[in-house]
Amino acid sequence: MTTYIVRRLLWVIVLLFLVSAITFVIFFALPSADPAQLRAGRQPNPQLVEAIRHKLGLDKSLPVQYYRYMKGLVLHFDFGYSYQNNISVKQQIFDRLPATASLAVGAAVVWLVIGISVGTISAIKRRSLFDRVAMGGALVGISAPVYWLGLLSLYLFANDIGKIKIFPGSGSYVPLSEDPTKWFTSLILPWFVLAASFAAFYARLLRGNLIEVMSEDYIRTARAKGLRERRVVLRHGIRSAITPIVTAAGLDIGILLGGAILTESVFNIPGIGRLAYDSIQQSDLPMIQGTVLLGAFFIVMMNLVVDVAYAFIDPRVRYS
Amino acid sequence: MQKLRRLMPLAAVAVLALVAAGCGSGGGGSTGGGAGTQSTSGKTGGTVTLLDAAGSVDSLDPGYWYYQTDYEELGQTTQRWLYSWKPKDNVPTPDIAQGPPQISNGGKTLTIKIKSGIKYSPPLQNQTVKAADIKYAMERCFAAPVGNGYAFSYYSGIQGAPSAPTSKVKDISGIQAPDDNTLVLQLKQPVGILANANALGLPCTIPVPKNYAAKFDNKSQSTYGQHQVFTGPYMIEGAGSGTVSKAGYQPAKLISLVRNPSWDKSTDFKPAYFDKIIIKNGSDVTVASRQILSGTSMMSGDYAVPPPAVLKEGLTTKKDQFQISPSGGNRYFSLNTTVKPFDNLNVRRAVAAATNRNALRQTRGGPAVGTVATHFIPPLIPGFDQAGGNAGPGYDFYKNPNGDLKLAASYLKKAGYPSGKYTGPPILAVADNTPPAKQTAEALQQQLKAIGMKLNLREVPHATMYSKFCEVPKANVALCPNLGWGKDFFDAQSMIDPIFNGKNIVPSGNVNTAEANDPKFNSRISAAASITDANKRAETYGQLDKDLTGQVYYVTWLWDNEVNFTSKNVKGVQSAFNGNAWDLTFSSLK
Numbered sequence: 001m002t003t004y005i006v007r008r009l010l011w012v013i014v015l016l017f018l019v020s021a022i023t024f025v026i027f028f029a030l031p032s033a034d035p036a037q038l039r040a041g042r043q044p045n046p047q048l049v050e051a052i053r054h055k056l057g058l059d060k061s062l063p064v065q066y067y068r069y070m071k072g073l074v075l076h077f078d079f080g081y082s083y084q085n086n087i088s089v090k091q092q093i094f095d096r097l098p099a100t101a102s103l104a105v106g107a108a109v110v111w112l113v114i115g116i117s118v119g120t121i122s123a124i125k126r127r128s129l130f131d132r133v134a135m136g137g138a139l140v141g142i143s144a145p146v147y148w149l150g151l152l153s154l155y156l157f158a159n160d161i162g163k164i165k166i167f168p169g170s171g172s173y174v175p176l177s178e179d180p181t182k183w184f185t186s187l188i189l190p191w192f193v194l195a196a197s198f199a200a201f202y203a204r205l206l207r208g209n210l211i212e213v214m215s216e217d218y219i220r221t222a223r224a225k226g227l228r229e230r231r232v233v234l235r236h237g238i239r240s241a242i243t244p245i246v247t248a249a250g251l252d253i254g255i256l257l258g259g260a261i262l263t264e265s266v267f268n269i270p271g272i273g274r275l276a277y278d279s280i281q282q283s284d285l286p287m288i289q290g291t292v293l294l295g296a297f298f299i300v301m302m303n304l305v306v307d308v309a310y311a312f313i314d315p316r317v318r319y320s
Numbered sequence: 321m322q323k324l325r326r327l328m329p330l331a332a333v334a335v336l337a338l339v340a341a342g343c344g345s346g347g348g349g350s351t352g353g354g355a356g357t358q359s360t361s362g363k364t365g366g367t368v369t370l371l372d373a374a375g376s377v378d379s380l381d382p383g384y385w386y387y388q389t390d391y392e393e394l395g396q397t398t399q400r401w402l403y404s405w406k407p408k409d410n411v412p413t414p415d416i417a418q419g420p421p422q423i424s425n426g427g428k429t430l431t432i433k434i435k436s437g438i439k440y441s442p443p444l445q446n447q448t449v450k451a452a453d454i455k456y457a458m459e460r461c462f463a464a465p466v467g468n469g470y471a472f473s474y475y476s477g478i479q480g481a482p483s484a485p486t487s488k489v490k491d492i493s494g495i496q497a498p499d500d501n502t503l504v505l506q507l508k509q510p511v512g513i514l515a516n517a518n519a520l521g522l523p524c525t526i527p528v529p530k531n532y533a534a535k536f537d538n539k540s541q542s543t544y545g546q547h548q549v550f551t552g553p554y555m556i557e558g559a560g561s562g563t564v565s566k567a568g569y570q571p572a573k574l575i576s577l578v579r580n581p582s583w584d585k586s587t588d589f590k591p592a593y594f595d596k597i598i599i600k601n602g603s604d605v606t607v608a609s610r611q612i613l614s615g616t617s618m619m620s621g622d623y624a625v626p627p628p629a630v631l632k633e634g635l636t637t638k639k640d641q642f643q644i645s646p647s648g649g650n651r652y653f654s655l656n657t658t659v660k661p662f663d664n665l666n667v668r669r670a671v672a673a674a675t676n677r678n679a680l681r682q683t684r685g686g687p688a689v690g691t692v693a694t695h696f697i698p699p700l701i702p703g704f705d706q707a708g709g710n711a712g713p714g715y716d717f718y719k720n721p722n723g724d725l726k727l728a729a730s731y732l733k734k735a736g737y738p739s740g741k742y743t744g745p746p747i748l749a750v751a752d753n754t755p756p757a758k759q760t761a762e763a764l765q766q767q768l769k770a771i772g773m774k775l776n777l778r779e780v781p782h783a784t785m786y787s788k789f790c791e792v793p794k795a796n797v798a799l800c801p802n803l804g805w806g807k808d809f810f811d812a813q814s815m816i817d818p819i820f821n822g823k824n825i826v827p828s829g830n831v832n833t834a835e836a837n838d839p840k841f842n843s844r845i846s847a848a849a850s851i852t853d854a855n856k857r858a859e860t861y862g863q864l865d866k867d868l869t870g871q872v873y874y875v876t877w878l879w880d881n882e883v884n885f886t887s888k889n890v891k892g893v894q895s896a897f898n899g900n901a902w903d904l905t906f907s908s909l910k
Contacts, residue, residue, distance in 0.1 A: 031780060031784055031788050031789075032781075032784055032788070033781065033783035033784045033786070033787040033788060034787040034788060034828065037786075037787040037791070037828055037829045038783055038787060039467065040467065040469060040829060041386050041387075041467075041469030041470075043469070043470075043473060043818045043824070043829065043831045044469055044829045045472040045484065045485065046826045046827065046828070046829065047483075047484035047485055048464065048467065048469075048472070048484075048485045049828060049829055051464035051484075051485045051487075052464070052467060055464070055540055055541060084378060085378060085379060085571055086541050087571050092571065095570070151604075151606065151607065154607055155610075160611050160614065160615050161607070161610040161611055161614050161615075169607075169611065170603065170604060170607040170608070170611065171371070171600055171603055171608075171611070265602075265604050266604050266607060268600070268602050268603045268604065268607070268608075270570075270572070270573045270602060274572075274602055275572070278374075278375055278572060281781060281782075281783065282783065283783055283784070283787075
């Protein structure tokens with residue numbers, strides 16, 4: 001197992017290197033704005049543009065620019081400085097990561113609890129009223145755009161613009177370290193909005209898997225041995241049916257840790273997604289590189305975590 | 321030369337036709353002072369929150385500030401300028417200066433006496449502003465580590481001013497401080513915008529104490545902004561330690577302003593009613609608009625107009641919470657005179673005649689967002705009336721705001737297209753890919769089809785449109801549909817010179833996108849800059865505007881409005897100088 005993990009970690013490094021190279025190439029290959037000119041403002045003096053270009057290192061050849069970036073990153077864990085405001089990319093990312101992590105992890109808890117509960121009950125009570133209502137609701141949940149759902153939740157439940165003033169609205173996010181209660185209440189709406197489509201998808205996925213698993217021979221055997229139905233479902237049924245859920249959850253959480261742009265925008269949560277979006281608009285390559293690498297890092301790491309988790313969940317899986 | 325207020329790309333900011341524009345009076349020629357008709361009295365105290373859609377200021381350094389948001393949120397609130405601007409005035413008011421510049425030596429020497437006893441915020445609370453601090457502030461605007469965007473345009477007439485950015489802050493012989501209260505500018509020749517103090521009412525004249533700032537400026541990029549000292553009524557929260565802290569500023573998240581303990585109200589004309597100003601960035605425009613209109617103690621931030629549904633509802637039920645005024649900017653599209661077929665004046669006139677400017681305005685929201693333009697200089701700027709006011713100079717191709725296809729055909733015939741339709745190859749046009757600019761470009765594409773002109777329309781991000789295409793001559797873009805220009809101050813030089821003077825054509829960052837380069841016009845524009853008499857300046861620039869409009873280098877289709885709104889308990893006061901964005905030092909709670 002250890003060898004497997006080490007090997008995978010080495011591949012993570014290779015993958016991140018490739019991602020950084022591809023991001024770099026895309027930035028310069030596609031028609032993006034000239035960072036030096038953007039920084040120089042309107043009607044800039046040409047010499048000022050050149051001075052800024054020199055200062056940002058943009059007057060060097062592309063391989064040299066990339067080499068310098070990677071050297072800083074590998075040797076000093078230095079992601080460089082924003083072209084737009086000269087602020088450290090690393091500092092910006094670490095400033096914003098807690099907000100995104102709060103959003104992603106909290107939403108994951110919500111969707112896993114709802115998705116697994118609803119999926120399980122629907123599978124057991126197949127074709128019941130609950131099942132039909134739940135699966136119908138899941139279809140709506142999957143179909144509803146996050147941005148629209150966010151606006152709707154604010155218009156209904158936000159304590160400033162909502163009809164029923166229950167939860168703090170947009171812009172109310174405070175860090176956990178500052179005020180845990182406010183942190184929690186400010187994230188209730190975003191968690192549910194972000195979790196809605198995932199919960200719906202997971203419920204449908206688990207329902208389908210569980211129905212299939214519950215008709216397997218070993219389930220019949222378990223029942224024949226006289227095990228209680230609850231134990232059959234929880235111990236033998238769900239354990240087997242949940243494997244695809246673990247895979248999906250790992251990747252989804254990884255993706256969201258790299259930023260949930262729409263949810264962050266609607267609720268004005270200063271996270272990584274919003275930072276990435278703004279950076280792209282401003283052609284701020286160091287910031288784009290930083291956020292893309294962070295997103296890629298979380299995705300590959302969560303993928304690794306999922307693969308390792310298989311070994312514990314599914315007795316058939318062994319790494320050697 | 322301010323860039324028109326940048327729009328939050330996520331937001332759909334096209335507005336429905338709802339209200340009559342508020343800029344029909346045409347009072348562009350006024351140069352009078354006084355506080356204006358807008359009441360500026362208010363209640364002292366309280367906290368206001370400004371909701372921004374974008375990421376707020378680009379820099380904390382006063383030497384870098386150039387955009388509307390910079391001025392609104394930090395420039396006017398935290399610093400005093402040599403000359404500042406009362407909310408409705410279109411002439412600068414002495415702020416740190418005691419009075420207007422004293423002109424001597426045939427207009428080549430300007431002497432400015434400055435007030436005594438103006439103190440800096442902590443940690444320099446025991447230090448007062450001296451003339452040498454303004455000299456240093458102006459000198460550092462020429463230094464590359466500061467990255468100022470206008471010093472070379474407006475201060476190059478000062479003796480000894482560098483022609484290129486300096487690697488460090490260098491002494492400029494023409495800026496002198498013979499004693500603590502006297503600033504002298506020695507000019508190469510008379511410069512109208514310095515003599516009338518317009519160009520001295522910019523943030524480069526915010527005092528910067530050399531003994532404190534030099535160590536921060538002595539880097540490849542100055543860090544003075546993070547360590548600055550303040551002279552205005554407010555300062556960034558927590559910056560009294562000498563370093564801006566997270567409590568006061570978090571990039572693209574938050575700015576928190578508190579009262580500056582060193583500020584002495586008796587020396588300043590700003591009432592500064594609020595006790596605290598909080599600026600929150602990154603709001604969704606739709607949500608923020610509703611929060612402001614239904615909440616308390618909030619004001620609209622850096623977006624030009626709220627979304628259509630919110631504006632429609634707001635103007636119906638909460639009209640008192642809105643203020644709509646001309647921004648002092650315009651919107652136009654350029655016809656590149658170096659690219660066929662726009663090297664032909666009659667083709668350009670045909671395009672102007674075929675353009676339905678009303679329909680283009682509709683793509684941004686209709687009458688609420690501005691007045692259909694008939695020439696380049698917008699209302700409120702001297703020269704506007706002289707160029708014909710709202711009615712315009714009287715050219716036939718601008719006569720019908722809905723377009724005149726028959727007239728367009730006649731111009732095309734004159735241009736050598738016997739059918740009255742353009743029969744040449746498709747024309748490259750590069751547009752913004754976000755609404756409402758995207759819709760404007762697509763509407764223009766449809767309109768020009770009617771005269772046989774097929775636009776090969778490329779839609780790209782806003783910044784890319786400028787810096788890779790429209791402002792790069794070698795990109796050979798024939799038509800740029802989404803351009804706009806805003807004044808830097810109430811002088812037409814800042815509208816005409818950058819856009820029409822051939823000397824401004826540069827390989828990149830070229831704002832003369834039509835590449836207008838007629839030697840006769842170039843010399844007339846350059847000569848106008850040295851006129852110091854206000855009436856003569858207005859007359860000269862008005863006539864230039866008339867003549868340049870006849871050449872149709874650009875088709876100006878809108879004089880912009882600024883649409884601002886507040887919570888019910890806030891009395892917002894707009895700053896005419898700053899494109900009618902809020903003046904937070906005059907606004908108050910009710």
